[in-house]
Amino acid sequence: MAIELFSFPFIALLGASAGSVVNVLLWRIPIMLEQPHNRDFNLCLPRSHCPLCKAPVAWYYNVPVLGWLLLKGRTACCLQPLAWRYVLTELSLAAISLWLACLLTSQVLLAAGVLLSALLAALLLTDLQHMLLPDMLTQPLLWSGLLLALSGAGPVSLELALAGAVTGYLALWLLYWVVLLVRNKEGMGHGDFKLLAALGAWCGWQMLPFILLGAALLTLVFMLVAHAMNQRSLHQAVPFGPGLAVSGWLGWLQAVHLPFFW
Ligand SMILES: [Zn+2]
Structure with a gap:
């Protein structure tokens, strides 16, 4: 069954969310491997926080791409610039998913x-x-x-x-x-x-x-x-x-x- 056109916004969101998970894996896995006995650090814990000042991040800022736009590319807590690669990864996975949906x-x-x-x-x-x-x-x-x-x-x-x-x-x-x-x-x-x-x-x-x-x-x-x-x-x-x-x-x-x- 071919993929329906109306499902494309959903597919873009799925791809951007996959990009968001990639960002989490990319940041957390090397730290987990460095600290194999640290039970307080895994893929879910500690909860999402600012990498610079460690302040917790509100859930709506974690929505892929939208969170970055809401923040205008800066952290909400300490107003430092956020690395472009986070949003680029989300956008790339969204674009790849849409392309796969056509293919x-x-x-x-x-x-x-x-x-x-x-x-x-x-x-x-x-x-x-x-x-x-x-x-x-x-x-x-x-x-x-x-x-x-x-x-x-x-x-x-x-x-x-x-x-x-x-x-x-x-x-x-x-x-x-x-x-x-x-x-x-x-x-x-x-x-x-x-x-x-x-x-x-x-x-x-x-x-x-x-x-x-x-x-x-x-x-x-x-x-x-x-x-x-x-x-x-x-x-x-x-x-x-x-x-x-x-x-x-x-x-x-x-x-x-x-x-x-x-
Ligand atoms: Zn901060």
Whole structure:
């Protein structure tokens, strides 16, 4: 069943809310990993507060995009400028969700696409900022991909998804050990294996060579652009997660759009 036009405002709100959740994950997960024994800090606690003066934030300021507009880009408590990236993440996820609604034909696929986009956005930004691909994000991504395949509503069968998860993990695990034995250094983090395993579950094993190739090209372009802009040296470690996230997202769209291709 095609997605009705009248549901588009609702879809935009759903996407913006997903962007708002991404902002929460991006801020809270690295702190949770730094303080694993702190029971007072998790995804919900302490309640939403100003990052600068710690004053609690009223619920209506947490409404995606609208809250930012009400505040005119400044905190209500201490009137400091709010980072643009919060509202940009919300607007981007809203735009992606609307675009997916035009592209996809079923509501299940649309919900799956929004979930995939939000989890990949959180992984991309966390890896860029902290060089981290937390299990708290890669595990839900893996399980949701397998569940979508199990439901029969996704672009690949459960067999292809399972083979994708195992092959994705093993491919980078093997590469990691080859690099470690030959060059005596760690070529990538374990989070990269888990992310490729999850992408294998979403896209099926046949898509993995394309995802890896796309990720390698994107990472190379990122390195060269960052070097040209004098942002980093070519010898500095580069996160592989952002390339994998973008390439995997495109791979899933390809799998959804062209199921007969395989
Ligand atoms: Zn404040």
